[in-house]
Amino acid sequence: MDSDQFRTAAHAAIDDIIGYFDNIPNQRVLPTIEPGYLRPQIPSSPPQDPESWASIQEDIDSKIKPGLTQWQSPNFMAFFPATVTYPSILGEMYSAAFNAPAFNWLCSPACTELETVIMDWMAQALGLPECFLSTSENKGGGVIQMSASDAVATVMIAARERWVHGQAKSEGLKEGSAEYEDRVMDLRPRLVALSSSQAHSSTAKAALLAGTRYRSIAVSLDNDMSLTGAELRGMLEKLDEDKLTPYFITLCFGSTNSCAVDRFNEIIAVLKEKPHWQRIWVHIDAAYAGAALIADEWQYIAKDFAEGVDSFNLNMHKWLLVNFDASLLYVRNRHDLTDFLDITPAYLRNPFSESGQVIDYRNWSIPLGRRFRALKIWFVMRSYGLTGLKEFVRKGITLGNTFADLIRSRGDLFEIVTKPAFGLTVFRVRAGSNTNGALVNGSGEGALVQPDEKADAVTKEVYETINARGEIFITSTVMAGIYAIRVVSANERAEEKFICRAFEVLVQTAEEVLRK
Ligand code: PLP
Secondary structure, three states, X not given: OOHHHHHHHHHHHHHHHHHHHHHHHHXXXXXXXXXXXXXXXOOOOOOOXXXXXXXXXXXXXXXXXXXXXXXXXXXEOOOOOOOOXXXXXXXXXXXXXXXXXXXXXXXXXXXXXXXXXXXXHXXXXXXXXXXXXXXXXXXXXXXXXXXXXXXXXXXXXXXXXXXXXXXXXXXXXXXXXXXXXXXXXXXXXXXXXXXXXXXXXXXXXXXXXXXXXXXXXXXXXXXXXXXXXXXXXXXXXXXXXXXXXXXXXXXXXXXXXXXXXXXXXXXXXXHOOOOOHHHOEEEEEOOOHHHHHHOHHHHHXXXXXXXXXXXXXXXXXXXXXXXXXXXXXXXXXXXXXXXXXXXXXXXXXXHHHHHOOOOOHHHHOOXXXXXXXXXXXXXXXXXXXXXXXXXXXXXXXHHHHHHHHHHHHOOOOEEEOOOOEOOEEEEEEOOOOOXXXXXXXXXXXXXXXXXXXXXXXXXXXXXXXXXXHOOOEOEEEEEOOEEEEEEEOOOOOOOHHHHXXXXXXXXXXXXXXXXX
């Protein structure tokens, strides 16, 4: 493809993309194809001869679009949103054009330097404590990772190394000696990573990757599924008894099931109770809900991270208008990463890196090569301004509150399981027999909701019927033994009329299933 052909093709692609976005509200949110639909439509072997862009683009319409789940549809109310905007797409285009796998500063100084500036912008925008800024005295700073899963795996590996090396050194062993190496290896099998049972599975997976044990701490509906200080203390004391060594904990700022927020203050106070608990790396997973910090009224939460928190992670690609991938990871002390993740063969050496004056982000993450992701964040922040970003997040929260109120208005049909938060409502369908919540407060929220097999079965049927019909797309979950439906409407095209229609669909389907 030469530059003239590229110009023509790019214009056609952009027109097509704009048409795609404009038409999304008219599209069915879930595709109607069956598994394996694509293979028979695509030649079984690669083309021998070049093809024109026109024929390639034609296949987007006929073969790809029919197999897309419409994440940008206002009827997409499943999982968490995955937002995308035009400025973000422009950022991707430039990033592809510059195509610099910027592992070292020298690989493309602009990639590294913009990332550092943008991460500081975002830290300020979120009201994060000063210690997470790259300019902080404690050498904090941020790095853009691909996903929250990469972020937690990276910090967990660093935490493991920080713990075992710290221990070997504290025992007076000489770094580099055989005894030191043996000790570092011998310590690993007793290490345990922790989180509440509500943390995303990426923490358990990270423990697998880090080669350490993992324990999840049970939480309850009485506390709205948040991890409390007492629950953590119980687990830590048990680990002490079992001679196991906790070295890492993920705390939820917006759990996947219900947007639960762990009790940061209490937990940090418990970790101070014993010297060896103080060595535990504390990671905040704010993958989705952390976006709320952009709005001033939520920033009080971030004040809890000023002390005792080692890392904080937020996915802009969920709720902050930047497309996948844009996962912001902040650390209090960059040396916690760079001391353990820096492997420097001769071919990576250069005077700038050796000078210590520049950041080499390869030492802040697992992969060597990395994409120029700061561009799209920069474009989005400038195109929306903080005013636009705040407005967007507030809209999602308001829509969530409206939806929760609608659900409450039909206390005869539904009961809310956990306190609605950050645009997410988690509820189940009443099966007739279970009306205890309604009798007490008309909504049956939180601890009032009890496991009930009949309600589970009805809720599951309502959920499956709705998704099979495909007008809206929602997700279900199981929490504290309760089968529940989750609805979140926080993508760019979300609007009250769609939320109201989703409520109608839920009412009609619940009534239909209950009539049966
Ligand atoms: N943490 C939370 C709270 C999530 O909800 C998710 C995914 O939805 C993740 C982590 C994992 O995100 P990623 O796909 O960026 O790894």
